[in-house]
Amino acid sequence: MKASCAATLTRDADHWTGRFVAMASPCEILIEEAPASLAQEILDAVSSEAWRIERKYSRYRGDSMVHRINERAGQETVVDDECANLLDFAATLTRLSEGAFDITSGVLRKAWTFDGGEQVPSQAQIDALLEQVGWHKVAWRRPALALRAGMQIDLGGIGKEYAVDCAADLVQSIAPGLSCLINFGGDVAVRNPRGDRKPWRVGIESCARSGTAQRVVQLSRGALATSGDSRRFVFRGGHRYSHILDARTGWPVRNAPHSITVAADTCTQAGTITTLAMLRGEDAERMLRSSGMQYWLQ
Amino acid sequence: MKDTDSFNATLAAATCALLGSSVATPVVAAEEAGRWSFDSTLLYYGESDDRVSDVSAAVSALRNFGDDRKLSATLTADTLTGASPSGAIALDRPQTFTSPSGRAAYTTSAGDVPLDDTFLDTRFALNASWTQPLARLYMFSAGFGFSTEYDYTHLGANLSLARDFNKRNTTVSAGVAYSQDDIDPVGGRPLPLSQMLDVGDNSNKRDGSESKDVLDLLLGFTQVLNRTTVLRVNYSYSDSSGYLNDPYKLLSVVDPVTGDTLTRTPGGLGPDGVYLFESRPDTRTKQSLYTEVKHSFGAPVMHFAYRYMTDDWGIDSHTGEVRLRWPLGDGYIEPQLRYYTQSAADFYHASLVAGTAVPRYASADFRLGDFDATTVGIKYGHDTSSGNEWSIRAEYYQQNGSVPREQIVGNQANREQYPDLSAVIVQFGYRFKL
Numbered sequence: 001m002k003a004s005c006a007a008t009l010t011r012d013a014d015h016w017t018g019r020f021v022a023m024a025s026p027c028e029i030l031i032e033e034a035p036a037s038l039a040q041e042i043l044d045a046v047s048s049e050a051w052r053i054e055r056k057y058s059r060y061r062g063d064s065m066v067h068r069i070n071e072r073a074g075q076e077t078v079v080d081d082e083c084a085n086l087l088d089f090a091a092t093l094t095r096l097s098e099g100a101f102d103i104t105s106g107v108l109r110k111a112w113t114f115d116g117g118e119q120v121p122s123q124a125q126i127d128a129l130l131e132q133v134g135w136h137k138v139a140w141r142r143p144a145l146a147l148r149a150g151m152q153i154d155l156g157g158i159g160k161e162y163a164v165d166c167a168a169d170l171v172q173s174i175a176p177g178l179s180c181l182i183n184f185g186g187d188v189a190v191r192n193p194r195g196d197r198k199p200w201r202v203g204i205e206s207c208a209r210s211g212t213a214q215r216v217v218q219l220s221r222g223a224l225a226t227s228g229d230s231r232r233f234v235f236r237g238g239h240r241y242s243h244i245l246d247a248r249t250g251w252p253v254r255n256a257p258h259s260i261t262v263a264a265d266t267c268t269q270a271g272t273i274t275t276l277a278m279l280r281g282e283d284a285e286r287m288l289r290s291s292g293m294q295y296w297l298q
Numbered sequence: 299m300k301d302t303d304s305f306n307a308t309l310a311a312a313t314c315a316l317l318g319s320s321v322a323t324p325v326v327a328a329e330e331a332g333r334w335s336f337d338s339t340l341l342y343y344g345e346s347d348d349r350v351s352d353v354s355a356a357v358s359a360l361r362n363f364g365d366d367r368k369l370s371a372t373l374t375a376d377t378l379t380g381a382s383p384s385g386a387i388a389l390d391r392p393q394t395f396t397s398p399s400g401r402a403a404y405t406t407s408a409g410d411v412p413l414d415d416t417f418l419d420t421r422f423a424l425n426a427s428w429t430q431p432l433a434r435l436y437m438f439s440a441g442f443g444f445s446t447e448y449d450y451t452h453l454g455a456n457l458s459l460a461r462d463f464n465k466r467n468t469t470v471s472a473g474v475a476y477s478q479d480d481i482d483p484v485g486g487r488p489l490p491l492s493q494m495l496d497v498g499d500n501s502n503k504r505d506g507s508e509s510k511d512v513l514d515l516l517l518g519f520t521q522v523l524n525r526t527t528v529l530r531v532n533y534s535y536s537d538s539s540g541y542l543n544d545p546y547k548l549l550s551v552v553d554p555v556t557g558d559t560l561t562r563t564p565g566g567l568g569p570d571g572v573y574l575f576e577s578r579p580d581t582r583t584k585q586s587l588y589t590e591v592k593h594s595f596g597a598p599v600m601h602f603a604y605r606y607m608t609d610d611w612g613i614d615s616h617t618g619e620v621r622l623r624w625p626l627g628d629g630y631i632e633p634q635l636r637y638y639t640q641s642a643a644d645f646y647h648a649s650l651v652a653g654t655a656v657p658r659y660a661s662a663d664f665r666l667g668d669f670d671a672t673t674v675g676i677k678y679g680h681d682t683s684s685g686n687e688w689s690i691r692a693e694y695y696q697q698n699g700s701v702p703r704e705q706i707v708g709n710q711a712n713r714e715q716y717p718d719l720s721a722v723i724v725q726f727g728y729r730f731k732l
Contacts (some may be wrong), residue, residue, distance in 0.1 A: 024614040092312040222325025
């Protein structure tokens, strides 16, 4: 674990670049002209914040709050304010998506493996797992949460975007007005425009050729989030099923765009809209168009 | 609409509750589309011994209209000066020739390979292409090309279609290109295998232009082997028909014993030896197979390419090339090595022997002979802080050819039959956006 806990800072032509790994993603922070000590302080704060959120909300870590909630399914667990805010937010998304998005849907992954193959579980298997899915089956009376026995929650769908916004706010408090671009695995936020008025340039990776930027978005302020299935999907009967599962049916969304990128004021909003649009499958673009947000599809 | 408003309001309120009081200011984002990017190059090519030199300037403009729709156009201007071998063999005596225009004569010193030094040309070329997706996974491209120089006009068009498979890791493409070239040689077009005549005598030349049609078919296959390696294989078939001669190339007719060019008494100003204009078949079919592997070792990228070409004139060629792009500071350095070898055309004759049957097709053009060539080069590219790139490339080209032993007659063995050629190439490039 220690190996991945290293953050490196390098000096580029007109900015600093800090790099580290968190939440299973390469993370990056670009800082406009600033003294080295300030750049280092910002990188330390941002990386610590990312690792804090990872430690607290990863369902894979034995010491995480999410793990504790899941372990205690069947009993009540009292959560802190931050966790309660995330649960409230998740509940709002479930409502906005009419149940398609649900943080209790993670158990469905026991049936689905998204490795590009044709492996599809039986309906009986899915029906059995659906017994354990549904936010309405959860007793949530802030600050106490009680899952039914066998249920689990997973905040992976919102955690990374939330971490980007938290990191951006943290930078604001350390160096108000300084322009930084925070990029956690493709989810990006900028709070202040750069002093030289030049926008940050964000490449949106092409599905076809990973590693090559297909489009470049100039971001002066605000956030971008991308949701895609370029490497995770199941093919069956001529349909391409993305890795995004509809919590109501237990089946992956059919014929969704390969990738959706949305620009919004905060990364959390952008990420929410990409996720909810993905869940609409074929109707993703219609929803994006009516949302009035800037978006890019692939 | 109302639903959307309430959706957005609900989301904004929920986000605010999650992230606390620090309300972010509105997003300012724009796709970087509609910008023109330019690639300009200035190239100098100079052959040793003051043979051909070429200065070429090119500007390519590319505009990305978003959604993978792209327009590109390239404008090139070339100025060639110098002299190229005419095909006549070197002798121990001076040789006099009628110039291609038929209005003057020129003399080559004893021991020198005869060069046609009236070689001066300016060429302009324009190429443009449009690329766009046709349906999901399909990419379509169409283009045309035009070039003009004083005795030559080229007009061509091409179409290609590519489809992605296998999670877009495999691309299969097919293309077709057709071109028509018009050749209007200075001083008229000599009848194949007719003898070079005195200044002012154009009885063996025909006025008007001739044309050449070329049809190319291309099949391509690109496979992403893994995150660091890409393989590309192209097969191409090319069919040329029409006027394929070089109207300025000659063959010396030599004595079967001495190997020296037969002498001729000019009736005024004109050639003092017997020289015939070359004759090539009026069709040529080429096939080539090209394989390229690109592999990245982290930041350094290695490019390896091999091409095999074979045609029905009897020429087989092999080209191998290796390039390694190595990051260096704010740029990269890229050494390059290329090797080329070809066998001679069936009708390549260094000279024609008097008293033997004149073949139907014959050419002494060194470019149809047996030769190999090595190019070593290095390129340095530098990225500027504004995202532009300038580069400089220097190459050294060395060509060595030979004439088959059985074609060497008498005294020819003591002279250079296939002069070596070396050339220097220097190119400056600047890539920028507007």
